Amino acid sequence: MSDVALSQTIGVFVQHHRLNQNRSQEEVANAAGISRSTLSLLERGEKVTLSTLLQVLRVLDLLYVMDVFKVDHSISPLEYARLQKQARKKATGKRKDQEHKTDLGW
Template identity: 60%
Template sequence: MTDISYIHWAAMSDDALAAHIGAFVKHHRLTRNKSQEAIAHAAGISRSTLSLLERGQTVTVATLIQVLRVLDLLYTMEAFTVPKMVSPLAIAKLEQTKRIRAWSTGKASKASQGGKRNTDW
């Protein structure tokens, strides 16, 4: 594939993935012209923890979320959205409860109350 933006995520090692995330965070921090100290303080973490994140070292998911929030990057969480799926069995059950015919409130309903159904069409 010739698309430069295409990355083989599955082929990357865990360390490479962590480094990619760190580079993403660092890029957006620098784009906003913020120091590590300022972002770390706003996120409630130490500067050294932010430095570890930016270098692709091990940090907690909570730390990553705090930094993403401060950088206004929580939209990236859309990648983790699980689509709501309806099972075929549930769809079939819903189809069974659908009305397929409307009943008249006139003669037919009165006849059915007396035990007879009016079949005059």
């Protein structure tokens, strides 16, 4: 998809959800702290700032769409296997040389 097509898709998405919530452009724009004309630009797929998009998504309770950008910090299976190999398997008891030192009071 081209940048223009993506912008238009986002605009249609925002407009669709705004209308489904039965909210006017004026109402959403005021709640988002932007002008009505800026919201109109967004809905038509024109250039707006990322900040403006986020404000409108927040007002429409649509920030969940940003979840696709979250990075899952997980370790690979190979790294996990290496960590498991290094993990202690047993607890060690006192060594005889340690017992001797405690008997002498050191």
